[in-house]
Amino acid sequence: MQKILENLPIKWHHLLFYTLLVAIIPHTGFWFDLNNDWPRWSTYAFEHGLSQIYNSDTNYMPFYLHGLYWFGKLQGSKELIYANSYQLKYFFLLFDFAGAIAIAFSLKKYYTRQFAEYMLLFNIGYLYCTVIWGQLDSVPTSIVILAIICLFERKLLWAAFFCTLSIYAKLQAIVFLPFFGILLIYQLSLKFDKWLIIKMLLVSLITQFVLLSPFIFGGTFFNFLKVVRESVGFFPRVSVNAYNIWYLLLKSDPSTINDTIHFFGLTYKKWGFILFFSLSIIAFIPLIINTLKRILNKKELDKDYYTLIWLTTGTIAILFFFVNTQMHERYSYPAIALYFAYALLTNRYSIFALTSVAHLMNVDGMNKTFGLNPFKPEYTALIFAIILVLSLIRIYEKFSFKIK
Structure with missing residues (x-):
């Protein structure tokens, strides 16, 4: 017992x-x-x-x-x-x-x-x-x-x-x-x-x-x-208080802009989809190639593969939040736990720590319970951009196109 x-x-x-x-x-x-x-x-x-x-x-x-x-x-x-x-x-x-x-x-x-x-x-x-x-x-x-x-x-x-x-x-x-x-x-x-x-x-x-x-x-x-x-289109705004890329790209407050407005021939909503799917493909390539290698070589899953899984899931969670329109301030939440798993496997805690801080700055910056974020939303958006860049660099650290 x-x-x-x-x-x-x-x-x-x-x-x-x-x-x-x-x-x-x-x-x-x-x-x-x-x-x-x-x-x-x-x-x-x-x-x-x-x-x-x-x-x-x-x-x-x-x-x-x-x-x-x-x-x-x-x-x-x-x-x-x-x-x-x-x-x-x-x-x-x-x-x-x-x-x-x-x-x-x-x-x-x-x-x-x-x-x-x-x-x-x-x-x-x-x-x-x-x-x-x-x-x-x-x-x-x-x-x-x-x-x-x-x-x-x-x-x-x-x-x-x-x-x-x-x-x-x-x-x-x-x-x-x-x-x-x-x-x-x-x-x-x-x-x-x-x-x-x-x-x-x-x-x-x-x-x-x-x-x-x-x-x-x-x-x-x-x-x-x-x-x-x-469910898609319920809040047709460029941002629903998510401090993401749109706060870095637009001069006006993204939460006041309808995402059906056209920009260079496409709506903001479609630009968000294009950015998400394009960057997601880039993030997925190492995982797909790594999986294919293991299938062809009949290699078991190990710590390195598990590490790549958690890192890539965290990156996709941040991408979803960072580039799409209609995002709420809370939508970066899943990345905290996913990056935590990555941190445990690698003993590298910087991305996990930055995500925890940026998420808190966003949710309390909007909710204002503790007054923890006296800065402009652009500063929080910049931290999320750094998280995304660091994640993609880590994803490609050990990447090779070679199958064998």
Whole structure:
């Protein structure tokens, strides 16, 4: 029994620290989310049933709406839902812990640092979205992390579950689908098993059915599809408070400029897509070539490959935030955890530290809870640009086009 307890990823000090945070977590947050949208949608589901929540004005994916429904059920009344909406932070905080512990536990054979997970759990940049803001960014991020870990370790049925769940938690997780595909192709090249593929498809389909069945049988499935279709273009501005490249390129405030305005023959939105896909291809080339080498040479995945995976995922997360239009201030959040995994594997913490600082400068610069960012948004945007350049340099450090 003692050996089993020692091998569990969750330790007594994790439970103690989680309890401490729950005890001191502020009951306030970003009003429009924590005291308006969340309790309003939870109340709607409580009063009309989960199956009808897409008849409200919600624009969120099903996984979170399931959570809001059960939160309302636990509270038992509209008054308590609104009064205790801050308790949703406790749910989000579980995922902050899950991401940090999953990385530290799965990578422990590659480093010797004790209590490594607390480099995230003591990181205010990492915890800000949950503890101060009251947002759910930790939920899809941790699910993506678990999907990558399971794919790397060939736990493919769990991988199918987490890959599917990540998209239904937040649609922006779609940017990580290429990583899921690359790792899956490698694992199937080692040992092709058609029954395993069928099982993975069944896991994915069952997961989707569980999440979508209330809306399918409740007659609101097409409302869900409408939310998915309209998710791109919901905030048609060049920036929705994300201090990114547009603050460096435009003289006017990007948050006041419609991204459908044309610039040199194309809209700002299309320029953002072009920049994202072009730079993403550049970032992906070493990973694709490295994977191809391992497939052709039948070489196992190792620390170097794992390092490249985490570095590239972090880079793509920053790219998504930095060059696209319609980006919110919180959208650089996933990169903190992804760069943390890279830092643990390499003992190189500069990119992780810069990302933590830049993310905090952006979210508190907009939210102004602590007044931590007295500088112009352009300074934060410049830090993100430095992070991106450093990441691409690191990606190409050991790169070679040679297959053998």
